[in-house]
Amino acid sequence: MLAAALENIPLMIVATGALVGIAAALPGTFLVLRGSSLLSDAISHSIVLGIVLVWMMSGAQSGPLQLIGAAVTGLATVFLTELVAGTGRVKNDAAIGLVFPALFSIGVLLLNVYARDVHIDQHTVLLGEIGFVWLDTVALGAYEVPRSLLSMGAMCAINLVFVVLLFKELKLATFDRALAAALGFMPGLLFYALLALTSATAVAAFDAVGAVLFIAFVIVPPSAAYLLTDRLSLMLLLSAAIATLSSIAGYVVAVLFDVSIGGMMAVMTGLFLLLAFLFGPRYGIIAQALRRRRAATVTPA
């Protein structure tokens, strides 16, 4: 049965999309709550430089070495951003905007000069091609497993363990950094660990969905979940659910209209955000309008 599932191309594509979405939404939830979601944008661009550098040094296009390289590049991005902002001459958002295009452009230039004939190219870097994940497989015992499915499954598991084990610490550090520091929970270190995992997830997701679509998965499902619940644990669950639904719906619609699968998955995350915005039980604009009207009829003018 497992072998049959692994032969099922649509299932493999949807499963990979869902794993990317879940793996991204877990750290994404904390980034969105912290107001740092754009750091995922910066990271997912600047790790192009990391990927190229690791490739030039080791020849590895993917695998654990690339994940570690990505984590290091991601951290370097954030570190440089904080360094620039720390001078007090540049605001934090501008610092992000200064650092990542610089790193990204160096990465793209290196690609142009040294990697013309290699598989990694700008198109893949930005958009990926989830429709072909089933072509690149690795043997795992008796089974041929898509490489992306395997790497995304691993990243998903790592992120899940991190978030479950450190749920209380992440919650406190995100909500009240000062108290977290005063109690000895090292919020700075936790935040860096979170960003290292985000970077590693980004590079693992590259083949499948590329940088831009990865950002959508980091930011949009948590933002939609935020509108639907008042509990952090539920927000994490809903983010994962929305990411999964988006990849299923994205695949179906993309096949129907014969358009980019990854692109349509990202569109679907946006659609779910719109639905949450309109119909959310507490923060949705319809529910709020109804509450206002009810309040108006109860209290006579």
Place this chain on the structure above:
Amino acid sequence: MSPSADRALDLQNGAEPLHEPGLAVHVEDLTVSYHEKPVLFDIDLNVPPGVMCAVVGPNGAGKSTLIKSILGLVKPTSGHITLHGLSYREVRSRVGYVPQRSTVDWDFPTTVLDVVTMGLYGRLGWFKRPGRHERRKAEEALRLVGMEDFARRQISQLSGGQQQRVFLARALVQEADVYFLDEPMAGVDATTERAIVKILGRLRDAGKTVIVVHHDLQTVTTYFDWLVLLNVRVIAQGPVQETYTAENLRAAYGGQIALLDRGAPAE
């Protein structure tokens, strides 16, 4: 580094193992700079245990920075700080902290009870989850601040005064010996202010030390028995009766006389 290793290092460097154990807070030669500009300069501070102490000074005097330095949240350029004779790391579990209300996101997806439970995270340590025992403690603290009916509420539904009570409850569950509160009376209603003062007074009467960054000169003498007047340097410190003088206030506030007209004592 573990507390004992910390201590061992102190001994190695020839420092005395205990610094002023009789004082709740002891600060020596503390200087803190931000972008090379001193925010606090050469602070020497002694607060005895069992007092309710106001930290008062004009905007930018470094009041919050002083508290953050004592709690290790801000890295000083120089200085030495002890609480009951020990470094902050060693007494972390005996110190309660209420940050400024505006420093957190009140739209965060969490409940009142959950926020209060956060005060117990330090005691729980890494990885351990709060359980029934923690929940009961948090509920008890909510009763003390009169917020027990709000336990299940999402925190964004609270008024400013209610938010401040929740923060106070979160500090109460810490069952600390020394409490630091950053502007707990800022922007709260009169009822809440009275409630906060009453609870803090009870802590003081139980022998705890309560240190409050305060913004309202008019209430200093009614609420507090100890005063630290700050303006980058320490202008005055000691019992309120001795330190709350027009001369000291003028030294701290300089030209901002408008503030003094209402709050200052007669000369």
